[in-house]
Amino acid sequence: MFEIGLTHYLVVATLLFVMGIFVMITKRNAIGILIGVEMVLNGANINLVAFNRYNGMSNIDGQIVSLFVIVLAAAEAALAVAICMNFYKNLNTVDVDHGDTLAG
Amino acid sequence: MTLRLKKILLLMTPLAIALSFATAPVQAADTDLSLSDQGIQTSADGGLLEALMFYACAGVTLACGFAICLSKNIVRMAVYLFGTLAAVALMYFLLLANFIGVIQLIVYAGGTLILLIFGVMLTSKSPWAKFEVKRSELIAAGIVCALFAGMLLFVVVNAEWPLETDAVVVGSSMTQFGTGLLTDYLVPFEAISVLLLVVMIGAAYMARQE
Amino acid sequence: MTQFSVPWKQSPPLEYRGPARGIVALARMVYTMATPIVSRFPGPILLGAIVGGTLLVWAHWMLFGWVETIAASDVNGAAQSVWGQTLTTAEIGAYLDSHSIVASGILKYLLWPLQLELLRDLVGLGAIFGLFNLIPVYAIWWERKVAGRIQSRMGPMRVGGWHGWAQSFADGVKLVGKEDLVPEQADAMLFRVAPYLAFVPSLLAFLCLPLGSYWVFRNVDVALIFIIAMVGVEVVGVIVAGWASNNKWSVYGAMREACQMVSYEIPMTTVLLIPIMTAGTLNMVQIGDMQTGGWFSWNAFHNPFTFIAFITYYIASLANCKRAPFDLPESESELVAGFHTEYSGFRWALFFFAEYAAMFVVSALAVTLFLGAWHTPIPATWAFEEDSIVKIFLNGVLFSSPFWFIFKCFIFIYIQLWIRWTLPRIRIDQVLYSCVQVMFPIACVALVGHAVWMVLLDGTVVSDIIRWILGLLTAAVTFGFLSVAAFGYRNGRQMVGYLAVKQLPGA
Incomplete structure (x- = not known):
């Protein structure tokens, strides 16, 4: 109980990951979906760092990959917000259910 | 102040500056600093406090994540996401990954999250814009996610991870x-x-x- | 006291309730006791506070240092419990006797509790929290004094006697006692949480901020990025506050803040890479300790690019803690105080604490990274052998101590105040223009130039000459500024009147 191991972190990461998927499924707001994506990426990141830590940390591969994930998440958020703004400009809403017309 | 004292002080100033330049040592960085002097953590510092910190972080992470799932207000969701991100950053500190922790704080919490809130501000007509979701959709999503979570947890808890653990792990x-x-x-x-x-x-x- | 009879109905005297009541009673007691003394001997008290503080700082440093040496000399030191206790008083006494330290009889009982990790952390946290609270209180008082002097008036003079030294405490008591208003249309939960989101990060920044080589709560290898991150995270609280207020002006303020912070963080961080490259580490303590060699070894004078970087950083930091001329998020005249229009009482005070603490933090970064951290302009090679307490104290006064650090930070806070009460606010498009098209290219050029300089010219005669010239230039500017200030202080009364009369029409 008071000896924290790899499994503890993996459980938290799993739950965060699944919550992120739930948010992605249920939210209608485009930015809400983006928040879900961020949660999923965070869950994955905890996995990477935890595995790195509990493998003795003789190298830092997991941390470097998680660094790349964080950078990718930032880039993705920037693009997604730009897309949301375009979406809003065209359709006057950010409800993704209205994004089913190809004519824009 | 008398005039003579002023003159002496004026003369002393360049002299002192020149002297201080003459004796300025070459910048020599200590190469053999101990780990604690460099500010690098090791796993030996942990103990009961580490366990308590972990449970606190995990609690905040999951509570904020759950709040995001339930919330309907998009700005509140962003604030809960801030809680999640900060708690995950703390978890990175617990995992001896200081650099990832601060990068998480500066890029996610300081950059991405602000971008998200900015996006919300620019794309909502009324301040409390709500997007209704059908109850049946919620239930279906809940069942799917619960099944998925159960499956993943089963794997995570029961798997045998081939770990090479040392007694004392030195942080990155x-x-x-x-x-x-x-x-x-x-x-x-x-x-x-x-x-x-x-x-x-x-x-x-x-x-x-x- | 005579009772005046008034024709209207008198309201009962104001009653404070809840925790405010205790604070008010305490403040009243302290005020009545301290006022006569402070107003009679302000000078000796200030001097005594500085000397006493220095002594306390060094005594504290010595005690903690001894405990660490004893703990390190102990063989079983590795097998510490959660409470960190391994030594008995007898062992400590034996160590002290073997090193012929006087008064070991009392000292061993003093030192014993200090080996508990948790207790030491609590002492450190208490000190940080005290510092964190004291700095804004006196920065606010000082800002009002400086503003007054710049506008040829006195500033607060009443509360506490001597130059209104207790003004900020009185304001704090007033704010604690005020009603906690939440607007009807606001998002109540976010409205309540937002001040804490702004306040807590700036408090956390102090955890990694070293005030001296041994004066840091947690010596972290990524302290610098942590502090930058904390200054950047503070903005979340501001944005949420503006949004939750559900007020047009507040939302404008929050949008401006978000825009300004995110864009100014880029040149600021780029410029901070330059001292990092010079030092080769992100650890603030190590960066500070590399500048022990007196005035000319300070990072700002390393080469022209670090000098440019220092100035660029200072301007960007003004924008980053929303000080004038970049105080658009809270511009009083256009946005009626911007994001904190709807706030009152304690929550409003939290925003102010966060702002002034952030001012201190960015000044501390400038001092640590560019201007010699906690060292004086005198090179440390001249320091005394630390074989007696008097010499240790003298070393602290003359060469390096947390007081020097705080003193230097307050110089930069003073410049921030000076700029605020001198320059007009610039427009939002000018703010963004100056960031993207002026500061950022300068930062990039300085970064590349510094890298090239480090490869080609570091350690050559050219580098030394340039460093010498830059150092002398800055010394001359500082000296000139000080002499102008001294002249103004001496001839203050005549000068203001003279200028005022000369400037008046028809004079």
Whole structure:
């Protein structure tokens, strides 16, 4: 109980990951979906760092990959917000259910 | 102050400055600093407090995540996401990954999250814009996610991870990151910098005023 | 006291309730006791506070240092419990006797509790929290005094006697006692949480901020990025506050803040890479300790690019803690105080604490990274052998101590105040223009130039000459500024009147 191991972190990461998927499924707001994506990426990141830590940390591969994930998440958020703004400009809403017309 | 004292002081100033220059030692960095002097953590510092901190972080992470699932107000969701991100950063500190922790704080909490809130402000007509979701959809999503979570948890808890654990684990240092990014990970590092450039141009192109 | 009879109905005297009541009673007691003394001997008290503080700082440093040496000399030191206790008083006494330290009889009982990790952390946290609270209180008082002097008036003079030294405490008591208003249309939960989101990060920044080589709560290898991150995270609280207020002006303020912070963080961080490259580490303590060699070894004078970087950093930091001329998020005249229009009482005070603490933090970064951290302009090679308490104290006064650090930070806070009460506010498009098209290119050029300089010219005669010239230039500017200030202080009364009369029409 008071000896924290790899499994503890993996459980938290799993739950965060699944919550992120739930948010992605249920939210209608485009930015809400983006928040879900961020949660999923965070869950994955905890996995990477935890595995790195509990493998003795003789190298830092997991941390470097998680660094790349964080950078990718930032880039993705920037693009997604730009897309949301375009979406809003065209359709006057950010409800993704209205994004089913190809004519824009 | 008398005039003579003033004169002496005026004469002394350049002399003192010149002397201080003459005796200024060459900047010599201590190369053999101990780990605690360099501020690098080791796993020996833990104990009961570490366990308590972990449970606190995990609690905040999951509570904020759950609040995001339930919340209907988009700005509140962003604030709960802030809680999640900060708690995950603390978890990185517990995992001896200081650099990832601060990068999480500065990039996610300081950059991405603000971008999200900014996006919310620019794209909502009324301040409390709500998007209704059908109850049946919620239930279906809940069942799917619960099944998925159960499956993943079953795997995570029961799997035998081939771990090579040492008694005392030394945290990562900035030197490791620097050499890692410029030797083993040079190609992904360059690729990601090109990607960032592309994203910058793309975002500016898409968000521009017609 | 005579009772005046008034024709209207008198309201009962104001009653404070809840925790405010205790604070008010305490403040009243302290005020009545301290006022006569402070207003009679302000000078000796200030001097005594500085000397006493220095002594306390060094005594504290010595005690903690001894405990660490004893703990390190102990063989079983590795097998510490959660409470960190391994030594008995007898062992400590034996160590002290073997090193012929006087008064070991009392000292061993003093030192014993200090070996408990948790207790030491609590002492450190208490000190940080005290410092964190004291700095804004006196920065606010000082800002009002400076503003007054710049506008040829006195500033607060009443509360506490001597130059209104207790003004901020009185304001604090008033704010604690005020009603906690939440607007009807606001998002109540976010409205309540937002001040804490702004307040807590700036408090956390102090955890990694070293005030001296041994004066840091947690010596972290990524302290610098942590502090930058904390200054950047503070903005979340501001944005949420503006949004939750559901007020047009507040939302404008929050949008401006978000825009300004995100864009100014880029040149600021780019410029901070330059001292990092010089030092080769992100650890603030190590960066500070590399500048022990007196005035000319300070990072700002290393080469022209570090000098440019220092100035660029200072301007960007003004924008980053929303000080004038970049105080658009809270511009009083256009946005009626921007994001905190709807706030009152304690929550409003939290925003102010966060702002002034952030001012201190960015000044501390400038001092640590560019201007010699906790060292004086005198090179440390001249320091005394630390074989007696008097010499240790003298070393602290003359060469390096947390007081020097705080003193230097307050110089930069003073410049921030000076700029605020001198320059007009610039427009939002000018703010963004100056960031993207002026500061950022300068930062990039300085970064590349510094890298080239480090490869080609570091350690050559050219580098030394340039460093010498830059150092002398800055010394001359500082000296000139000080002499102008001294002249103004001496001839203050005549000068203001003279200028005022000369400037008046028809004079």
